[in-house]
Amino acid sequence: MSSNTLRDADLTYTLHPYTNLVAHESKGPLIAVRGEGVRIYDDAGKDYIEGMAGLWCASLGFSEPRLAEAAARQMAELPFFHMFTHKSHAPGIQLSEALVTRAPVPMARAFFCNSGSEANDTAIKMIWYMNNALGRPEKKKLIARKRGYHGVTVAAASLTGLPANHRDFDLPIANILHTSDPHYYRQGKPGESEEEFSKRCADELEALILEEGPETVAAFFAEPVMGAGGVIVPPKGYFDHIQAVLKKYDVLLVADEVICGFGRTGTYWGSQQFGMKPDILTCAKALSSAYLPISAVLVSEPVYAAIRENSAKIGTFGHGYTYSAHPVAAAVALETLAIYDERNILDQVALSGARLQERLRALASHPLVGDARGVGLIGALELVADKETKANFDPALGVGAKVADQAQENGVITRAMAGDILAFSPPLIITPTEVDEMMNKVTAALDTVAADL
Template identity: 40%
Template sequence: MAIPAPEFFKQFDQEKLVAADKAHYMHGYHVFDEHREQGSLNISAGDGAYIYDTEGKRYLDAVGGMWCTNVGLGRTEMAEVIADQVRRLAYSNPFSDMANVVAIELCEKLASLAPGDLNHVFLTTGGSTAVDTAYRLVQFYQNSRGKPAKKHVISRFSAYHGSTYLTMSIGNKAADRAPEFDFLSDKIHHISCPNYYRAPAGMSEAEFLDFLVNEFEDKILTIGADNVAAFFAEPIMGSGGVIIPPEGYHRRMWEVCKRYDLLYVSDEVVTSFGRLGKFFATEEVFGVQPDIITTAKGLTSGYLPLGACIFSERIWAVISEPGKGRCFTHGFTYSGHPVCCATALKNIEIIEQENLLAHVEDVGRYMEQRLATLSDLPLVGNVRCKRLMACVEFVADKQSKTLFPEALNIGEKIHLRAQQKGLLVRPIVHLNVMSPPLIITHAQVDEIVEILRECILETAEELRRNGQW
């Protein structure tokens, strides 16, 4: 890792960059009016847990890029393995009867890390395409086993499973459901978000858990068990607000899946590769053996795009049955890209050699404790943190849990103050979400908490002064 020299930043023509960004670059989740007026925070360099804008200002990136810069930015060994693989083999056809060496090695490694008999891997280009692949695999499996009616899937409200047409439809975050977009509804169903903070008043956590499980079972029976193919679930709901379900939730939902012959699809695009202190969290943290795991993000620590759909021997035995002449007519030009696969293998090697999983257990528990100290502040309704996934939810009234008007954009207000102080958190309407790199230190956790505390108090004072609270 190398901190950029001051001279590095002198190359940028700020005015030209801002103008070109506004004129030509349509961002993901582009907020048109806001971007037209304010432009973007333009990033030029990164080092470990920090990133730098084009003027040289440094920010502690508590968002970890997009839940993904796990081993930190600017690592020489990552750059070297990428360059070496480009020189050796920059691309290879991934379809049908061709394979490349590093893709084979990566699939073997992923099978060794995945729980139980999840020994088969379909490589994709990212998280959305991994979940899209899982959905198509579910269809292929049910048709192959002679159950063509068993195609409905169940997900949760506030879930996020990707941004393709299909995966955005499987997810169901209110903030993602722009009225100008269409969404698939045929054969896709949603049940309650397992957020105990928003459970009905007076309901105990055990009662809430019973309600969630019963609702799931009722939904299956209403649709008809012979028609329901799979349940899609993030172990912890990431973009939906770091929703940590009640103790035992996933195990009981999995038991319902087994009872009615549903596949359990665990979307570990965020939670895998160390974010919860394990390579995969579904079995080790939540006690569930899934049929399919989807992963991306931390798989390469964001150095290059790559995802994977990892699935069981049971599924493989059905779809690959000898003599059937089947072909899984699904794939992407950049599936199993050799440079991306080499990057993933080096990334996993770093996690193992630097014992980052144990580090996450330590620093993650520290982050849980330190963030909890924000709970007594004005505006803070709920603090949710599990290792290196965290969220602070802001409310207008702590007793009733009443939210501020969406137009006030309270999460953005606090985020912008933090940005001025050199800290990046992710604002999602009423929330500030965090997912720092796995290499984060205790001192950096303290920095996050101290800056957030200042920003929350300053924002509360501003709202009082303006008569908005």
């Protein structure tokens, strides 16, 4: 199919996620045709450094032959089987062991899904199932954070704290609440230290739990670093203060590691970076370097014990997906984990992450940049109209989108999020030299838009 034919077919037949569908009719798609390392190539042959690793996910880049070979081997040997009703297969069993033994805190079991949304939805169902099993039918409310992102299924999208994910979808559903986000740059008061701000966030969480009634609040969902909400890195002491509140009122902590897991923040799990001790952990994306869809939910022994006993009482644990632990996806995930180990991926993140953070911080002095932040190989630039007052640009100007479009024209794919925030999450295999190339092109894009403004 020619490029023009592909473009016409896209505009005629495809409904795109997270897209202004009217604007798409005139803008049209960037059509990727192949990948190599940290780059993708479009249908005109132009190459781009993928500064977002796709959707925060292609951790090993776009041309890792071992993952393709692992998929081919498993496809030839056992292309499909399932884990329902006492059935199993080697890749699923081995991946369960690999994840449970790698968990940041002791975990009892791994359950498999196909996406981060499904993993968080599954965690919600497990929490409700567990509390019914424990004779606590009123303990069902879930608290997430404003600006948090936990997926797009009905329940997971309700946890997500972004207006566009709720508006006109009739969300959030009942029993899902939101507390303040830890965005110190925006929410910190004059003269308030990071530690003081963190304590205030925890106090607000405690006030919400008390207002709702501790006997009704079941769990708190949190990303170690908030991704789609603007790459919000928790300030000093944040999770220490938050976890003290959760422990006080017997509220489970669910760590959403969908973006942060497998090295993104500089530790194997984001939870380790910030001292989180989750009762449930969800992961996806870099689990298979996004080469095939797979996600997992890891549960602690107390959670598993309640689920186990209730399944015996009812006769089954009535939850699962046709493709839970799909053997080909599981085989690719196992190979991905093996590559992380063999190539010491954390050393690569330490090297290239330091360079990314250095280049981001250097842009804090740029006329358009109010805040530059990040950790490991994840970061963001928050663009402002007035650096001193932190005043935002008029949303109608679309300044963040203009910078992202100009960066793409320059050969770098980044992502503009609400509030004129530019996100960066390149493949973990990116080199310091490639980081410099990426940031040079982004700097040029900032300069071009600043001159236009």
